Amino acid sequence: MLTPFEILELSETANDEAIKKAYLKKVRQYPPEQAPDKFQQIRDAYELIKTERLRISYQLFNHEKPDFLQLLAQTLKSNGAIKRVDETLFTKTLAESLKPHS
Amino acid sequence: MAKKRKPKYKKNTSQKPLIELEQEAERFFENNHYKEAIAAYKNLLKIEKRENWQQQLAQTYLLRAQAIAEKELYQEAAVLWENYAQQSNEQQHAEQYLTWLSYAKQYSKIADFLKKNNDKLDKALLQHLYSLLGAVLLAGEEKIITLLTDENPVIAHYPFAKAALQAYCQNNTQALENNLKQIPFRSPYKDFRTILKALVSLESDRDATMQSLDKIPNSSPYYSFSHLCQLQELSDTEKLANYAKLDKSQQIFIQKLSGLDNTQINLLKNCQRVLTQYSDKQALEIVMKNSKLFGEHKSQQFGQAILAYYPAGKRLLQSKGSLSEFDRERLKALAFEKEEKGAEAVPHWLECIEILKRRDLPEEALKTALIMRHTAEYIGSYDIDSIIDLLRDSLTLDPVDKDSYVKLVSLLKHENHDKDAALWLTKALEKFPDDVDILTMNIIETMRKNAFKKAAGFAKQLLKIDPINPQAKGALVSCHAGHARKLIKQYRYDLAEKELAQAETIDMGKYRNGLVQILQGLSAFKAGDKKSCKSLVEQGISREKGDLCGHFRLNIEILNLDLPASTVLRLCPKLNKSYRADVNEIIELVRVMGIYSQWNNPFVEKAFSKVKAIFKQSFTQAQQKFSVDELQSLCESLDELKQFEMLRFISKAAQELHVDNTLFDYYQIYSKANGEASKVANIDMYRLKTALNKAKQVGDNRSCNKISQLLEEYERVHYSPTSWFDNYNEDEDEDEDDFFPFFGNDYGNPDTDINIEKLMTIVEEVSQMGDEDMFGFLFDGKMPTPQQVLNLQRGGEKTFNALLMKKILEKAGIDKDDLADLDIESLIFGNR
The missing domain is CATH 1.25.40 (Serine Threonine Protein Phosphatase 5, Tetratricopeptide repeat)
Structure with a gap:
């Protein structure tokens, strides 16, 4: 589960103004008519942290289970070190994919 | 199998x-x-x-x-x-x-x-x-x-x-x-x-790659392969989860395409077990072990958040030397909250408050206030004093939280601390002079004290903010009416007429009623003009939702003006005994009663008694036409009015109409006890417990809250625990809280309690049975003979119940005499 700060791509020390700015930027990027789910996620995130009071509340009382998969996925951003696969591995993988229920 | x-x-x-x-x-x-x-x-x-x-x-x-x-x-x-x-x-x-x-x-x-x-x-x-x-x-x-x-x-x-x-x-x-x-x-x-x-x-434009791979149709033999290639985007959680399910050679294939460096690939390999067989323990260990890769700050955040789910992991976090005393207590509290054991979280939140108070940092005042408010929500209604203290302290630290003012004032009123309530309401008004809720509360408060001028001022202020606010309009009409009543009593009819004329100018929209005309009529009566009285009252009644509402209004206004009821009523049109109000009028009457009651009118009960019989008959006739929501609101309003007799009557009918609705179970039990938890019968507590479980299962929060409150109140009157502030430290080593201590050995006869529990378990089983199982249960596993079926049919429900009761007692191995003091029939069939 992404934190509201992660959704809005903000540091946790961001102030009201920065949060609003980030929120508006995201909303422009994901307008409700084009990306309703993403928009809702952004909106919910903003509603959770838009004021200092809400931010403190969130930091004190939020007990949503942290998502290990999410944490790991964030760490696995590509470094662009793409490698070519050797022919044996390629054909083996292709053969596996042709098996039923692969 | x-x-x-x-x-x-x-x-x-x-x-x-x-x-x-x-x-x-x-x-x-x-x-x-x-x-x-x-x-x-x-x-x-x-x-x-x-x-x-x-x-x-x-x-x-x-x-x-x-x-x-x-x-x-x-x-x-x-x-x-x-x-x-x-x-x-x-x-x-x-x-x-x-x-x-x-x-x-x-x-x-x-x-x-x-x-x-x-x-x-x-x-x-x-x-x-x-x-x-x-x-x-x-x-x-x-x-x-x-x-x-x-x-x-x-x-x-x-x-x-x-x-x-x-x-x-x-x-x-x-x-x-x-x-x-x-x-x-x-x-x-x-x-x-x-x-x-x-x-x-892939090496230049990942998005283009994904788009091309998406083009492979699912009928193609290469579909699975293209799907596999798409998993290279491991920063996507869904793909990462699917990656974990691949075999080793496929994973190597993806690793190469993913563009990850060796450190990332090693991390991925280390995480494989957590990805396939997740456990909080392993996840925390992996994150702490690889905190540099995950990022120190994010690792700490993850670690702290997971502690609410895996408290034993605190050692791992502490070894990193970053868990403060405050966070330790906070995480303990959150762990209890997560398990829905709010009451057990309270001592830890109180400890957090103490820690912050000791630090005494001005920048942490808001934090302290927020924790106080949060804690107040978890303290049961049995310790209202502690809740009041917490809210009051929180407002001292952070005086701009409207909700806390509203809650505090309501609680102070509930506990009859009227002076304090008025004081905090004034403070709230200072902070929120243009707030609709605060102004409304002030209107009610001043109306209750008959301070009509002040109330009118608040109502006017509210109408400036919200020009169609019905409550403000109603209040303004009531202010003029209140003034007019005073003047009528003082025989100053002209001035009273002026007040009523002003009230008449206020457009009440769909809440239009005959109050002004009825008061004008009664004023005429007092002035000796019986003819005008009759016609004005008639006019007034005709402006109400129906005759039932009209006559309630007439009766209450006669009482308000201290007029001889029988003389006035002889002049006015009578309420026909065969008159039946429809759903809308019944709802409206209860609403109007609510308004009079809100203004502290002492005659609501007496005026209602004059129309009660027709109200009941009207409800009986119209009950099928009420929606569940309407019935629930009706019960709620009658509860607020403390009309328990009527609440009993309506909730019983509603329960019969909607057998699965636990809120009606609650209102029936609650009204039977006249709204006093102390008077709830032991047997009914079992019914409440069953109803609570049922409400939880279907996610009926409204019923859950009501029932839990009654159970808490029951606990409070039977146990009266000392305040949280006095003993929260001593509670730590106590056994798991038994939510229903009245089932325990400290209360009631233990043998009886055990028997009741046995009985209720079987009743629960029986209630789940289908027709075939029921026959089996009643006739000891055999099919009934035609004569037995005939007897059962002839005997009707009474015979069936008697047989069922006999079989349930037999199965529970209980002699009827063991429960001699209890009403076994209602115990068994009460929640059917």
Whole structure:
């Protein structure tokens, strides 16, 4: 589960103004008519942290289970070190994919 | 579980007539026993060659082939399909047959099929087949080359596809491009070409890669492979989760495409176990161990947040030396909250407050106030004083929280601390002079004190903010009416008329009523003008929702003005005994009663008693027309009015109409106890417990809250625990809280309690029974005799209940006398 700060791509020390700015930027990027789910996620995130009071509340009382998969996925951003696969591995993988229920 | 026995087909042709054999074969077919059906039809065909049997046999072969393929027995499925084709001379579902052959690696059969049927086959099927063979060939099954002719596109285009693959693997861009160009547009390798191109673009444009891979249709043999290639985007959680399910060589394939560096790949390898068999412990260990890779801050955040789910992990976090005393307590509290044990979180939140108070940092005042408010929510209604203290302290630290003012004032009023309530309401108004809720609260408060001028001021202020606010309009009318009443009592009729004329100018919209006319009429009566009185009162009643509302209003205003009721009523139109109010009027009457009650009017009960009989009869007649929501709101309003007799009456009817609605169970029990938890019967507490569980199961929060509050209140009156502030430290080592201590040995007779519990368990079981089980239960597992059924029918519900009660007591092994003091019948049937 992404934190509201992660959704809005903000540091946790961001102030009201920065949060609003980030929120508006995201909303422009994901307008409700084009990306309703993403928009809702952004909106919910903003509603959770838009004021200092809400931010403190969130930091004190939020007990949503942290998502290990999410944490790991964030760490696995590509470094662009793409490698070519050797022919044996390629054909083996292709053969596996042709098996039923692969 | 016992294995289901399959019917076996026995050859018994000599003894059975043909028609029976045919019926038997049909039965096997209809029941999906294809193997037996095949044997039966084969047998029939041996006796006589009939075309319909042959067709039926062919169809059975086809269906059995498909069933067998479901079990991944592809070779057998293919043979069965061949039998089907032979019997029927048809080739339906040939694509399935060819796929099964490919799964069974019977390529020579595929080649044979192609040779025989090349001209007959559908173009799309042929293309699919070629594409499949091409993929199989590229995957290393080179014997396919020997099975097809050189002109076949699978063979003709293969060298280019193969060379392109080699060029890609060797990173030879030129050779790759050259060979890909040689693969024609409609080649069996066209999807392979798309995939190779996509993989090349991965190095420059990942989005383009994903878009290209998305183009591979799911009918293509390369679909799974393209899907696999898409998993290279490991920063996507869904793909990462799917990656974890791959076998080792596939994972290596993805790692290479993913562009991860060695450190990331090692981390991924280390996390494999957590990804497939997640546990909080392992996740925390991995994160702490690799905190540099995950990022120190994020690791700490993850660690702290997971502690609410895995408290034992605090050692791991502490070894990192970052968990403060405050955070330790906070996380303990959150762990309890997560388990919905809010009461157990309270001591830890109080400890957090103490820690912050000791630090005494001005910048932490808001934090302290927020924790105080949060804690107040978890303290049960049995300790209202502590809640009040917390809210009051929180407002001292952070005086701009409207909700806290509203809650605090309500609680102070509830506890009859009227002076304090007024004080905090004034403070709230200072902070929120234009707030609708605060102004409304002030209107109510001043109206209750008959300070009409002040109330009118608030109402006017509120109307400036919200010009159509019905409560403000109603309040303003009530202010003028209040003033007018005072003046009528003082015989100052002209001035009273002026006030009422002002009230009349206020547009009440759908809440228009006859108050002004009724007051004018009563004023006329007092002034001796009986004729005007009659006509004005008549006019007033006609402006109400109906006669019931009109007469309630008339009665209460007579009482308000201290007039001789019988004399006035003799003059006015009477409420017809046969009059029946409809749903809307019933709802409106309760609303109007609520408004009078809100203004602290002492005559609501008395005025209502004059129309109660017709109200009840009207409800009985209209009850079917009420929606569940309307019935619930009605109960809620009657509760607020403390009209418990009426609440009992309505909730009983509502419960009968909506047996599954636990809120009506609650209102029935609550009204039976006249709203006093101390008067709730022991038996009813069991019903409440059952209702609470039921409400939780269906997610009915409204009922849950009401029932929990009553249970808490019950606990409070029976136990009166000392305040949280006095003893929260001592509670730590206490046993798990028993939510229903009245079931325990400290309260009531333990033997009786045990018996009741036994009984209730069986009642619960019985309530789940269907008709058949119920008969079994009533007649000791036997079917009842016709005489028994007849007796039961004749005896009706009473006999049935008596028998059921007897059987339940027998099953529980309880002698009726053991529960002599209890009403067993309502215990058993009460929550039916």
